[in-house]
Amino acid sequence: MTRNRYPIVSAAPFIHVGRSTSSLCFGAAAALLPAFAWSSWIFGPRVLLVAMVSIAAALLSEGGANLLARRYTLGDGSALLSALILAAAMPPGVALHIPALSASFAILVVKWSFGGLGGNWMNPALAGIAFAQVNWHDEMLGGWVMPRILSGVDGLSASTPLGYLADATGGARVSLPLEVLKQAGYPVSAFDGRATGFLNDHVFGPLGAELPGGYVDLALGFRPGAIGEVAGILLLFASVILISRKMIRWEAPFSALLAFGFLARLFGGAGGDFMSGDALFALFSGGFILTAVFALADPVTTPVSRPALALFGAGAGALAFAFRRWGALPDGSAYAVLIMNALVPLLDKAFPPSGRARKRRDA
Amino acid sequence: MKRLRNFRTGGLLIAGEPVRLTEQARNAYLPAIAVVPLRQHAGAPARCVVRPGDRVEEGQLLGRGEGRASADVHSPVPGLVRRVSRVRLAGGVECDAVEVALSGSFSRLGKPPRLTPWRSMQRHEIVRAIRDRGLVRASDGIPLAEALSAFEDGSPCELIVVTALTGEPRNPVEVQVLSERRENVLEGFEMLCRVLAPLSAFAVFDDADASVALAWDGVKGSEGPPIQAFTVPRMFPQHLPGRIDAALLEARVTTSTTRSFFIAPSLLAEVYEAVAEEKPSLERCVLVAGGAVKTPAILKARIGTSIGALFEECGGFRHTPQRIVLDGALEGRVCPDLDIPITKTTAMVLALTAEETRTRPERACVRCGVCVQACPEGLDPMRLHKLYGKGLFQDMRAEGLGECTLCGACAYACPSRIPLAQCFATAMKRPPEETR
Incomplete structure (x- = not known):
């Protein structure tokens, strides 16, 4: 009667739907891999080096932070995913210290100074991109390479469309x-x-x-364009897979792409012309699809309820368009999402996730 | 027959087919030594009335229920009282148990029952028969007689709801009782109608059991109103009285003031046995299942049989079980070992493999919100857990902790494997005036 063969320190429920946080992170990371493979064919194998450096820096930073915090989270896959998104936004010809330092900044400052995964209010990958664009402005806006299929030679530098x-x-x-x-x-x-x-x-x-x-x-x-963002069609395909497997929620990416495309159509045209913009060109020429599909699907830095998510996505899309149309940078999607990240607590309060909290708000 | 909508928000579609059984319920082997816990109900343990060395008959009183929610305990087998020992029950609770070594002859088993003409009995005589036989409601451990007496205060019961829904969506025991022991269940229902005199009677089924529901729709006994059958979609936790109430309310077949009484078919069959055959609560139909079990089956086991014996009778383990669980994989309790005895409230024993438990390390909350989507009560488990982490139990109550039924839907869905239901259970046990 004193045998204790089955652990008693466990409480109901004893079965689980099977999904885990790490499987979601690794799944999203896997969805980015085709874009990297495609990119390495277009721009040459150096893009893989950039990705490796970014991943190595992120994992080392995560591991170091783990040692300090005595909490081991390398296995949750979130550092790997952040590193891949960060690398995807880098120009193919970028100097290697830039992804390394940006990834370390993303993991150590943006994520771990707030307590690790789940504690950060900014998306680490986007904050890393913003960090790189601010610190290495010329490199980040000038390391573009002409695809071999267009130029016939490797590594011909060029500017983006x-x-x-x-x-x-x-x-x-x-x-x-x-x-x-x-x-x-x-x-x-x-x-x-x-x-x-x-x-x-x-x-x-x-x-x-x-x-x-x-x-x-x-x-x-x-x-010419950033490593992971050039193949917009592959990213959209990845998003369809992630959404259909319910690994990411569709509300924010969908409303963001819709708002961005719609505004580009309305106000993206010449001079004061209304309804003359080129929405397709706007969507596929910058990095907004990458941001919308991968950064807006990060649950940690986005609201919870459906209307709040839709509003969050629409806000990010609108800001990204405004920054491109009137801003100094050709592509300010990262800043657009970071600003919306700051508004998440407000959105959560205005559109509470649970039915009970909604009832109380309306009362 | 009408289909009800039971979930406005939340609820889970639990993967997996109902347990496929190859045969009907069968009798389990009698235990050589029956370990009969004196606490098989919600209240205080029964007072032991036998001493080691005493010879007891099948069905003889072993413990007398004392106080609220306490019920009489009877000997499931004839034999000698070996000793009174401490046993550990599922979930880590300990209590005294009478060990009866099987010997001598059975006074009931294998003999045709002597039927009492109950139709001439008065209302209180039926209630007394139910009390004296120690019948206990399996869902919450409240003695049935005590639950029935709640309607003696002048506000009569208006509705009896016979519910074939169980906390484990794959448990077919109740439905099997309804189809295999139809006569007994109906007679038990008539007895209950004699006691409660309800205006109407409903039976609620899972969608998957629509054929059984159809067979029960419109059935009318010689006593009481005709039974109206309903089905509900297959969603967890469909069995909670609150969910059934809400579904009936939404279908406008009840009002918010309807006084209703919920009862499981297996308990109706026990009511019949207790009143007509004067048989105490001596055995339980137990589903033995789980991925680790060789041939899942429903066994009619005597109280005090060890769960290990039941597993053995089902062919033993096919795979190494990672957890042994009593009464459902979502709301049940874990068993520390295989010697745990079957009690009056045991509905099923499960041997779950690692493939089913899918345990992973607990990680930080990523605010994905699936727990909010899963909660059938419309609560925000994410926020409750955050408050729990800060020790703000008073704030948790303000956020609706009191409405939590501990169904475990949130923890089942949480990808970060945060033991949400366990946290909420701990928080509920804190005294209300405590703030941290």
Whole structure:
């Protein structure tokens, strides 16, 4: 009667749905891997080196913080995920100390000074990106590389479509950015021509529409840009998988992309022209898809209830558009989300997660 | 037959099919030594009325219930009282138990029952018969006679709800009783109607058991109102009286002031045995299941049989069990060893494999909100847990801790494996005036 073969120090429930925080983190990290693989084919294997450095720095920082805090969380996968998102926002030609220091900043200052996973109010990866853009402004905005498929050679430096456009137009806004780019001599891949022709013949033609050249390049990532953000279509595909497996919630990414695209269509056009912007170009030319799918899906730094999440996403999308349209940086998505992160407690209070709290608010 | 909506918010779809049984309920082997705990109910332990060396008959009184929520305990087997020892029950509770070594002949088992003409009995005579046979409600350990006496204060019971729903969504025991012992259950129901004189009677089933529900819809005994059957979607925790109440209220078949009485079919069958056959509460239909068990089965086991004997009778373990659990994987209690005896409130014993428990290290809350979505009472477990961490128990009460039913839906879903239900149970035990 004194045998104690089965641990008594356990309380109901004794079964579990099976999902764990680490499986969610590793799952999201795995969803980013195709974008890295694709990127290493486009820009060359150096992008993998950047990712490795970022991951190593993040894991070392996490491990060091663990030793200090005497709490071991390397296995939860959150540091790995932050490091991958951070690396995805780096230019392929970036100097290696930048991802290393930014990842350490993200883990040690942004996450662990608030108590580790679950305690931080800013998204660590985005804070790391902001840190890098502030400290190494020129490197972060100038380390772009022309894809091999466009230039035919490795490592030819170039500027992003957004930067190129700004140079070509002297900062003025245009309604047909791809036309302007084409006239300014911006390269289009041979594959784009073939794919666009095929789509026009078989998909858009019968519908009475026509797809101009250049969009296929943008969606597939045949353009200079950050490592993980160029292949917008792969990121969207990853988000569909993550959402359908209920690993991330759809409200914030969806409303963010919707708000961003809608505002780009309304106000992104030339001069005072209304409803003349190019939403597709806006979405696929910067890093907003990466931010929307991976940073807005971080539960720690986002609200809980559905209306609050939708509002949070819409706010991030609107701010990201405003920063791009009127701001100094070509792509300010990271700052847009960080500002919304600060508003999370307010949103949680205005739209409480539980039915009971809602009842009390309305009373 | 009407389908009810039982969850406005929360609830879980528990994965997994109902336990597939190859055969009907069968009698378990009699225990060589029956270890009969004197506390098989919610209240104080029964006072032992036998001494070591005494010879007891099958069904003879071993302990006399004393005080609130305490019930009489009878000997499940004939034999000699070996000793009164301390036993550990599931969940780590200890109490005295009478050990009866099986010997001699049975006075009931194997003999045709002598039927009492109960239809000529008065209301209080039926209640007394129920009290004297030590019947206990399995869901909360309250003696049935005491639960019935709650309606003696002049506000009569208006509705009897026979509920075939169990805390373990895969437990088929109650439904099996309803289909296999139809006559007994119906007669027990008639007895209860004699006591409570309700205006209406409902029976509530899981959607999966719609065929049984259909067979019971409109059934009318010689006493009491006809039974109206309802089904509810298969969601955990569908069995909680609060959920059933809410579903009936939403379907507008009850009002918020309806005084209702919930009872399980197996207890109705016991009522029949107690009143018509004068048989005390001596055995339980126990589901023996879990991934580690070779052939899951429903065994009719004498009280005091060890759970280890039941597992053995089901072919032993196919895999190494990681946890032995009594009364449901979500709300049950863990067993420290296999010597734990079956009591009047045991509904099932589970041997869960590591694949089923899926234990992982506890991690920090990431505010994912699945616990909020899972909570059937519309609470915010995330916030409650935060307050718990700070020791603000008074604030937890303000956030609705009192409405928590400890169903465990939040902890079942939490990816960070935070033992939410356990935290809330601890917080509830704190005295109300305490703030930290």
